Amino acid sequence: xxxxxxxxxxxxxxxxxxxxxxxxxxxxxxxxxxxxxxxxxxxxxxxxxxxxxxxxxxxxxxxxxxxxxxxxxxxxxxxxxxxxxxxxxxxxxxxxxxxxxxxxxxxxxxxxxx
Amino acid sequence: xxxxxxxxxxxxxxxxxxxxxxxxxxxxxxxxxxxxxxxxxxxxxxxxxxxxxxxxxxxxxxxxxxxxxxxxxxxxxxxxxxxxxxxxxxxxxxxxxxxxxxxxxxxxxxxxx
Numbered sequence: 001x002x003x004x005x006x007x008x009x010x011x012x013x014x015x016x017x018x019x020x021x022x023x024x025x026x027x028x029x030x031x032x033x034x035x036x037x038x039x040x041x042x043x044x045x046x047x048x049x050x051x052x053x054x055x056x057x058x059x060x061x062x063x064x065x066x067x068x069x070x071x072x073x074x075x076x077x078x079x080x081x082x083x084x085x086x087x088x089x090x091x092x093x094x095x096x097x098x099x100x101x102x103x104x105x106x107x108x109x110x111x112x113x114x
Numbered sequence: 115x116x117x118x119x120x121x122x123x124x125x126x127x128x129x130x131x132x133x134x135x136x137x138x139x140x141x142x143x144x145x146x147x148x149x150x151x152x153x154x155x156x157x158x159x160x161x162x163x164x165x166x167x168x169x170x171x172x173x174x175x176x177x178x179x180x181x182x183x184x185x186x187x188x189x190x191x192x193x194x195x196x197x198x199x200x201x202x203x204x205x206x207x208x209x210x211x212x213x214x215x216x217x218x219x220x221x222x223x224x225x226x227x
Contacts, residue, residue: 001173032214043204043218044157089157093214100214101170102147104157 002027004092006105013080014113021108023090024072030092032100033066033073038107039086047088048075080112115141118207118219126225132193135222139186139207145169146188147216148180151202160203163188192224200226 003026013019025033034049050057050064050073057064061080066073077084090105119138127133139146147170148160159172163182182188186207192199202223206216 034215036218043220046215046217049215091157100208101159101162101172102214102216103159104149106156 002030002092002094002101002103004090004103004105006090006108008108009106010109010111012111012113015080015082017080019075019077019080019084019110019112021075021088021090021110022072023074023092023105024070025092025103026071027092027094028068028071029094030071032093033064034091034093034102035062035064035075036089036091036104037086038089044089077110080110082112082114085110085112118205118217120203120205120219120222122222123220124223124225126227127195128227129195129197131195132191133195133224135190135192135203135205135224137188137190137205137207137219139188139205140209140217143207143209143217144186145208146182146186147206147208148188148190149204149206150174151204151221152200157204160190195226197226200224 006023031052036044037047038044061078063076087107089107091102093100093102121136145164147162149157151157162170166182177193180190202221204221206218
C-alpha cells in the first residue's frame with residue numbers, strides 16, 4: 001500500500017521567515033496530494049491541495065510543489081505568522097474509480113516564534 | 115452548509131466494553147471516511163463508506179467495524195475495547211463532484227481505562 005513520509009517532525013521558525021515541509025510517497029499511482037493544518041484541539045482543515053497533473057500551486061502565502069518523478073511534494077509557507085503555529089499533515093491519495101483513500105504523513109509541528 | 119458533526123465528543127470506557135461513534139456528513143456528501151489519530155501513529159485510515167457500502171478498509175483488526183445509513187450518516191463500532199484504542203476518532207466526508215477533498219468533523223475523543 002501507499003506509504004507517506006514527512007519531514008521534519010518539528011520545525012521552529014521566527015516570525016516573517018519561511019517554512020518548508022517535505023513529504024515523499026511510495027505509490028506512483030497517487031494522484032492527489034492535500035495538506036491539512038490542525039491547531040491544538042481542533043479538527044484538521046484543508047489548506048491547499050495539488051493534483052498530479054500540476055507541478056505547483058500557490059494560495060497567498062502558501063504554496064505546494066510536486067515532483068512526480070522523485071515522488072515528493074513540499075509545502076512552503078512564506079512570511080510566517082504566529083497563527084501559522086500548528087501541526088501540518090501531508091497526504092497522498094490514489095483514486096480508483098470513485099473510491100479514494102488518504103494516506104497521511106506523521107505530521108510536522110510548526111512553531112512560529114516572535 | 116453545516117459542517118461534519120460527530121457525537122459524542124468525549125467518551126470514557128473500560129477495557130472489554132464496546133463503543134459506537136456517530137458521524138453526520140455535510141449535506142449532499144455520500145462518502146464518509148473514518149480515521150484514528152494518536153500521538154504516536156498520526157492519522158490512520160480505518161474505512162470508507164459510500165452509499166451504504168464499504169469501499170476501502172485500512173489495516174485494523176475486525177473489532178473495528180462501521181456502517182452507513184441511507185441518509186449517509188455513518189457509525190463506527192469498536193468491540194472488546196483495549197487500552198490502545200484510546201484515541202481521537204475523526205470522520206471526514208467527501209462530495210461526489212469528482213473532487214477528493216475530505217472535510218473533517220471535530221472528532222470523538224475516546225479514553226479506555
